[in-house]
Amino acid sequence: MAKIENARVIVTSPGRNFVTLKIETTDGVYGIGDGTLNGRELAVAAYLRDHVVPMLIGRDPADIEDTWQLLYKGAYWRRGPVTMASIAAVDMALWDIKGKVLGAPVWDLLGGRSRAATLVYTHASARTIEETVEQVAQLQARGFKAVRAQCLVPGIDEMYGVPRQGGTEDSSLPFVETGWDTSRYMRFVPKLFEAVRTAVGEELHLLHDAHHRLSPIEAGRLGRDLEEFRLFWLEDAVPAELQAAFRVVRQHTTTPLAVGEVFNNIHDCEQLVREQLIDYLRMSAVHGGGITHLRKVAAFAEVYHVKLGCHGAADLSPVTMAAAAHLGLATNNVAIQEYAEHPEQSYEVFPHHWSVVDGYLHPGDAPGLGVDIDERAAERFGYVRSYLPVSRKTDGAISSW
Numbered sequence: 001m002a003k004i005e006n007a008r009v010i011v012t013s014p015g016r017n018f019v020t021l022k023i024e025t026t027d028g029v030y031g032i033g034d035g036t037l038n039g040r041e042l043a044v045a046a047y048l049r050d051h052v053v054p055m056l057i058g059r060d061p062a063d064i065e066d067t068w069q070l071l072y073k074g075a076y077w078r079r080g081p082v083t084m085a086s087i088a089a090v091d092m093a094l095w096d097i098k099g100k101v102l103g104a105p106v107w108d109l110l111g112g113r114s115r116a117a118t119l120v121y122t123h124a125s126a127r128t129i130e131e132t133v134e135q136v137a138q139l140q141a142r143g144f145k146a147v148r149a150q151c152l153v154p155g156i157d158e159m160y161g162v163p164r165q166g167g168t169e170d171s172s173l174p175f176v177e178t179g180w181d182t183s184r185y186m187r188f189v190p191k192l193f194e195a196v197r198t199a200v201g202e203e204l205h206l207l208h209d210a211h212h213r214l215s216p217i218e219a220g221r222l223g224r225d226l227e228e229f230r231l232f233w234l235e236d237a238v239p240a241e242l243q244a245a246f247r248v249v250r251q252h253t254t255t256p257l258a259v260g261e262v263f264n265n266i267h268d269c270e271q272l273v274r275e276q277l278i279d280y281l282r283m284s285a286v287h288g289g290g291i292t293h294l295r296k297v298a299a300f301a302e303v304y305h306v307k308l309g310c311h312g313a314a315d316l317s318p319v320t321m322a323a324a325a326h327l328g329l330a331t332n333n334v335a336i337q338e339y340a341e342h343p344e345q346s347y348e349v350f351p352h353h354w355s356v357v358d359g360y361l362h363p364g365d366a367p368g369l370g371v372d373i374d375e376r377a378a379e380r381f382g383y384v385r386s387y388l389p390v391s392r393k394t395d396g397a398i399s400s401w
């Protein structure tokens with residue numbers, strides 16, 4: 001029996017920070033998993049190094065389910081983004097190893113193909129309606145079938161999803177957006193989608209992310225105002241710690257609803273799914289406890305006609321994109337996958353077999369996850385402290401971000 005001989009945490013920042021776990025076995029096989037938690041990367045690295053890795057040494061790498069249960073139940077302290085991202089890193093690495101040992105891609109181990117490839121959506125975001133429309137049209141011309149559109153609201157200086165003037169999303173201290181004004185936003189977004197829909201026609205799927213900023217009744221109103229533009233989904237309209245809040249949103253609109261990129265456990269979405277309060281669940285393999293847990297979440301959601309549309313922003317590493325590609329191919333109720341291009345240097349660090357062609361994500365046929373880490377390249381990019389931005393309203397009060 002092969003055993004886990006060694007496991008190492010690799011923190012690298014090729015354009016942005018990524019936390020990767022590399023597990024090596026006594027048979028000379030290794031696997032990698034993503035544990036990146038944006039803005040809190042070193043907490044996962046420490047949790048893995050100090051608490052998880054010692055438990056892995058000597059275990060049979062083939063026992064993925066038992067290892068998952070050991071790390072989840074065995075810690076006593078359940079759930080939470082740091083814990084679940086750490087478990088995810090282990091889980092992905094073990095699936096990668098199993099695939100390599102058996103000579104099969106992970107999608108094959110998960111039951112084989114359930115579709116030809118997974119539909120992806122990518123991002124258009126700009127500072128004016130005209131620029132946003134142009135970007136959406138360009139992405140459509142490049143073959144994308146689904147695009148998320150975000151645009152700066154006139155009267156608000158800086159806001160989510162819109163490129164900052166002379167800056168990137170991350171900085172060494174949290175960037176503070178000021179002047180968030182929900183009424184301006186709610187009046188503006190329907191104008192944005194009227195312009196986009198008119199320019200691109202009926203076929204293209206359009207999505208929008210409200211990034212947790214609305215109250216339930218505001219979300220109901222925005223959803224209703226957007227109905228005529230037939231969005232694929234309205235994302236994160238309301239923070240979902242209170243799952244019952246989506247009852248109010250649901251009562252008021254037929255715009256499809258997506259939520260859950262910050263969820264890490266099936267219990268974060270249990271009521272949302274069981275009461276059919278959402279249409280799409282956004283949990284990802286990295287923040288949702290790995291391939292093992294996300295498959296269970298998907299099976300539970302399938303019973304209630306809820307589909308998966310997993311988080312795939314650029315802070316989810318190319319390793320998570322590989323996991324998403326395998327899950328998407330094998331899982332019937334995956335509807336769409338978010339896809340944001342990573343910084344170019346990160347593809348040097350993470351060579352991979354997955355590809356996005358003509359708006360669809362393909363996992364490739366390589367055994368395991370089909371993604372690797374070039375450790376020498378990784379060494380060139382040291383960790384850079386970074387935070388997510390925070391948002392304040394016009395009166396200075398902190399707002400959900």
Ligand code: EZ4
Pocket residue numbers: 038209211261311312313314315338388
């Ligand atoms: O703010 O990935 O849908 N995507 C998003 C992202 C998230 C970041 C958080 O780390 O909302 O931009």
Ligand code: CO
Pocket residue numbers: 209211235236261
């Ligand atoms: Co989002």
